[in-house]
Amino acid sequence: MPLLIPRTILYTGKGGVGKTSVAAATARRCARAGLRTIVLSTDPAHSLSDSLETELGSDPRQCADHLFAQEVQAQEEMERNWEGVQDWMGRLLAERGVDRIAAEELTVPPGMDELFSLLQMKRHHEAAEYDVIVVDCAPTGETLRLLSFPDVASWWLEKMIPLERRMVAAARPLARTMLDIELPGEEVFDDIQRLVRNLGGMNGILRDKSRTSIRLVMNPDRMVIKESMRTFTYLNLYGYLTDAVVVNRVFPEAVAEGYFAGWRAVQQEQMELVESAFAPVPILTAPYFDQEVIGAEMLDRLGDELFADQNAEAVLYEQLSQELVSDNGSARLRLALPFATQGEITLKKIGLEVIVRVGGQKRTIILPPALTAYRPSAARFEDGTLEVSFEKQDERTTSDNPS
Numbered sequence: 041m042p043l044l045i046p047r048t049i050l051y052t053g054k055g056g057v058g059k060t061s062v063a064a065a066t067a068r069r070c071a072r073a074g075l076r077t078i079v080l081s082t083d084p085a086h087s088l089s090d091s092l093e094t095e096l097g098s099d100p101r102q103c104a105d106h107l108f109a110q111e112v113q114a115q116e117e118m119e120r121n122w123e124g125v126q127d128w129m130g131r132l133l134a135e136r137g138v139d140r141i142a143a144e145e146l147t148v149p150p151g152m153d154e155l156f157s158l159l160q161m162k163r164h165h166e167a168a169e170y171d172v173i174v175v176d177c178a179p180t181g182e183t184l185r186l187l188s189f190p191d192v193a194s195w196w197l198e199k200m201i202p203l204e205r206r207m208v209a210a211a212r213p214l215a216r217t218m219l220d221i222e223l224p225g226e227e228v229f230d231d232i233q234r235l236v237r238n239l240g241g242m243n244g245i246l247r248d249k250s251r252t253s254i255r256l257v258m259n260p261d262r263m264v265i266k267e268s269m270r271t272f273t274y275l276n277l278y279g280y281l282t283d284a285v286v287v288n289r290v291f292p293e294a295v296a297e298g299y300f301a302g303w304r305a306v307q308q309e310q311m312e313l314v315e316s317a318f319a320p321v322p323i324l325t326a327p328y329f330d331q332e333v334i335g336a337e338m339l340d341r342l343g344d345e346l347f348a349d350q351n352a353e354a355v356l357y358e359q360l361s362q363e364l365v366s367d368n369g370s371a372r373l374r375l376a377l378p379f380a381t382q383g384e385i386t387l388k389k390i391g392l393e394v395i396v397r398v399g400g401q402k403r404t405i406i407l408p409p410a411l412t413a414y415r416p417s418a419a420r421f422e423d424g425t426l427e428v429s430f431e432k433q434d435e436r437t438t439s440d441n442p443s
Contacts, residue, residue: 045251046165047353048173051286052271053257054264055179058288061333062257062326063176064091064109065343068336069352071107075171078164080110082157083178093335104336108170110160117156127227154178162242172353246280253283253355260287260307260314269317269406276362283357285318286346287311289328316403320376322356362405369432371414373405374425382421387428389416396426 051063060081067079078100081088088111089096094103098113154177164173246252254275258268268285275282290311291304314323326345333342343352350356363374377385377398386397392412394405407414414430421427 044168045248046168046170046173047355048161048165048175048245048252049353050161050175050177050246050252050254051257052177052254053179053286054267057257057259057264058326058333059179059257060087060091060176061339061342062255062286062288062346063174064088065333065339065346066352067107067109067172067174068104068339069343069347070172070174071104072340073351073353074106075353076106076108076169077172077174078108078110078170079174079176080112080160080164081176082112082114082154082160083176084114084154086111088176091334091339112157112160114154114157117159120156158242159238162238162245165245166241249281249358250355253281253357255284255286256282256318257286257288258314259289260310262310262313265310265313265317266406269404270408272318273362273364273406273408276360276364279360281355281358281360282318282321283355284322284324285314287314287323287325290325292327313404316401317405319361319403320357321361364407366411370417371411371430373407373428373430375403375405375428377421377424377426380421380424380426385421385426387416387419387426394428 049066051059051066053059060083063079063081067077070077079088079092080100081096086096088109092103092109094101094109096103096109096111098111098116100108100110102108158175158177161173161175164170256268256272258264272282272285291300291307293304295301295304324346326342329338329341331338333339346352359376361376365372373394375396377396380398384399388395392407392409394407394416396403396405411430413432415433416428417431418429419426
């Protein structure tokens with residue numbers, strides 16, 4: 041019997057890091073443990089079918105005992121959720137000479153296709169037919185940021201949409217006769233209202249730290265790690281729990297000599313950056329296998345390497361390891377630094393990087409671009425937590441050290 045509230049795991053990361061393989065391996069391991077599991081892909085460039093060696097479509101399909109899979113079709117989801125808005129905007133653009141095909145493309149804001157695809161996760165969550173939902177997200181964290189405004193969405197739903205409906209109803213006769221503009225009809229407002237409600241529901245699911253977590257997948261390459269660090273900061277900023285990071289395709293010790301020796305040495309250096317940047321979040325590693333990770337046997341090998349004696353469905357870490365709050369020209373960054381003492385902590389900000397040293401160890405946090413003009417103004421350490429205050433400074437201010 042499926043759980044009333046399913047365990048939900050979302051995998052995200054830069055394209056090409058093996059995210060789909062990791063998601064599929066996680067799903068197979070959960071299914072092997074007897075949990076009714078679904079893995080779904082919201083990536084427009086679907087590769088889940090190839091990974092599982094099973095032809096998938098827009099509806100769930102069983103591909104092993106207790107295991108189901110689905111490749112969400114963004115176009116179908118947009119037609120289901122955004123048809124009224126698309127039709128109205130398409131007609132409006134076409135009347136002004138925009139090619140119909142181009143007009144259809146312009147009616148879908150960037151990121152909306154994945155946003156609608158993620159609504160399938162919400163449907164599965166509400167249906168409670170599965171114990172575990174594993175989501176192979178598109179290679180970006182932007183959609184997660186779109187879901188981070190429940191208060192604004194609620195405000196629009198309760199205050200602005202009813203008001204705009206009344207205003208548009210009153211102005212519609214004049215708009216068509218005098219301005220030659222077709223104002224939106226009720227079906228447009230219905231679409232927007234439904235989307236706002238879905239956003240609120242999605243936030244509720246994603247912020248439930250007891251049942252939902254995000255796992256970042258990366259390779260031990262500096263550029264990939266840096267992007268993952270930025271995503272990690274955003275996830276913490278918006279209150280989403282990252283319960284593990286996955287470092288995939290690590291050269292094993294067996295190649296410590298010969299052609300790949302140099303590559304392995306560089307990877308080991310980058311692993312130090314991973315450990316300093318994401319601690320204390322658990323770091324799961326998988327080797328660069330001697331063959332492509334496709335099909336049940338290789339996916340199970342990958343799952344065994346990643347989780348060893350752990351349960352893949354478990355919440356592997358339960359706390360936000362860092363918290364960033366900004367408001368009216370100031371910001372506060374909180375970091376958990378258990379077992380540290382105040383005298384061994386030093387802090388510096390270089391560009392968007394905040395570098396915290398504790399004795400001989402270093403941790404780097406990458407701030408959002410919106411905090412470029414902010415400078416550390418104060419810092420305090422209490423009960424194992426470092427809190428750094430930032431203030432927005434004039435561009436001529438050059439000090440990056442807290443006073």
